[in-house]
Amino acid sequence: MPQEGLAVGIVRAYWTAMQTNDFYRAAECLAEDFVLDWPQSNERIRGRANFAALNSEYPANGPWRFTVHTIVGNDDEAVSDVSVTDGVQSARAITFSQVRAGLIVRQTEFWPEPYAAPANRAHLVESIS
Amino acid sequence: MPQEGLAVGIVRAYWTAMQTNDFYRAAECLAEDFVLDWPQSNERIRGRANFAALNSEYPANGPWRFTVHTIVGNDDEAVSDVSVTDGVQSARAITFSQVRAGLIVRQTEFWPEPYAAPANRAHLVESIS
Numbered sequence: 001m002p003q004e005g006l007a008v009g010i011v012r013a014y015w016t017a018m019q020t021n022d023f024y025r026a027a028e029c030l031a032e033d034f035v036l037d038w039p040q041s042n043e044r045i046r047g048r049a050n051f052a053a054l055n056s057e058y059p060a061n062g063p064w065r066f067t068v069h070t071i072v073g074n075d076d077e078a079v080s081d082v083s084v085t086d087g088v089q090s091a092r093a094i095t096f097s098q099v100r101a102g103l104i105v106r107q108t109e110f111w112p113e114p115y116a117a118p119a120n121r122a123h124l125v126e127s128i129s
Numbered sequence: 130m131p132q133e134g135l136a137v138g139i140v141r142a143y144w145t146a147m148q149t150n151d152f153y154r155a156a157e158c159l160a161e162d163f164v165l166d167w168p169q170s171n172e173r174i175r176g177r178a179n180f181a182a183l184n185s186e187y188p189a190n191g192p193w194r195f196t197v198h199t200i201v202g203n204d205d206e207a208v209s210d211v212s213v214t215d216g217v218q219s220a221r222a223i224t225f226s227q228v229r230a231g232l233i234v235r236q237t238e239f240w241p242e243p244y245a246a247p248a249n250r251a252h253l254v255e256s257i258s
Contacts, residue, residue, distance in 0.1 A: 005203060039221070041246040043254040054253045072208050072225060074134060077201045079208040081225065081237070092168070094223050094239055096201060096210065108210070110223055112239040117170040124183045125172040 005074035007099040012071055014097070014104060015082060021063045023055035031103040038109055061088040076100075134203035136228040141200055143226070143233060144211060150192045152184035160232040167238055190217040205229075 010029065017026035027034075027048040036045040045051050069081040080095045091111055098106040117125065139158065146155035156163075156177040165174040174180050198210040209224045220240055227235040246254065 037257050039257065040241050040243050042257050043246050043250075044257045045254050050253045054250050057250070057253075059249070070225065072203070072206045073201055074203045079201050079225070092239075094241070096199065096208070110221075110239065110241040111244075112169050112223070112241040114169050115240075117172050120188070121172075121183050121186065124179045124186075125174050128166050128168065128171050128173045 005076075005078065006102075007076055007078040007097065008071050008073045010099050010102060010104060011073065011078040011080050011095075011097050012068070015066050015068050015080065018055075018064070019066050023052045026055070027052040029104055031100070031105045034103075034105060034107075036107040036109060038111070040111060060086045062086045073097075134205075134207065135231075136205055136207040136226065137200050137202045139228050139231060139233060140202065140207040140209050140224075140226050141197070144195050144197050144209065147193070148195050152181040155184070156181040158233055160229070160234045163232075163234060163236075165236040165238060167240070169240060189215045191215045202226075 014026060014029040017029055020026070030048040030051060032048060033046075034048050034051060036051060037043070045054055064084055064086050067083040069083065071078055071080045073079060076099060078097050078099070080093075080097070082093045082095065084091045084093055094110040094112065096108040097104050143155060143158040146158055149155070159177040159180060161177060162175075163177050163180060165180060166172070174183055193213055193215050196212040198212065200207050200209045202208060205228060207226050207228070209222075209226070211222045211224065213220045213222055223239040223241065225237040226233050
């Protein structure tokens, strides 16, 4: 079995820290000058302090639970596929992370939403579940 | 500079083949028993023949152009972030690929859509562009 890349381990530790819902603690996985981009809404969060504040202020119905489906990467970069729920709201986050010196320096994150399967390709697909 | 992982190179070749818009040619990057999941619509495409047919039949306003933003991975797995447009329709595909023996055996693909930035976090973000 190949050794897990360094960035994969750091991103795994980041999601473990997020699971505590202490987002100031999770922010300790991030560099001071960390930058997170959300291309879908054209938003950039600059700095670990803003990251922790934004996650702490986000309206929630209870503690956030994070389920890590997969993390793919190497020593420098990793991409995670994670489901997030507070028991009422549910979302899926696909996060590209760059790591330097043991800290996440940059993330680009996507939030894909469910959509109805188009009828015109039903003859070529099956249901996943 | 670290050597590019094998799976990263194969996924790069896959997108280069997609760029030809000959989806039967692109399907040669896939294993015969290839499986592609689209979790957002709960659709599974099984086999390279269905993959090529589905892409060939998809309603388009002109040739599809693919812009590869990044590919992250190692010898066995890679994740790509790619913009797709036919000049009228535009989309972004985030694709997790597993590679065995030089062929893509499995993909899980997400299609994140733009959304409006929430006002309640405007004090913590800036625009990307």
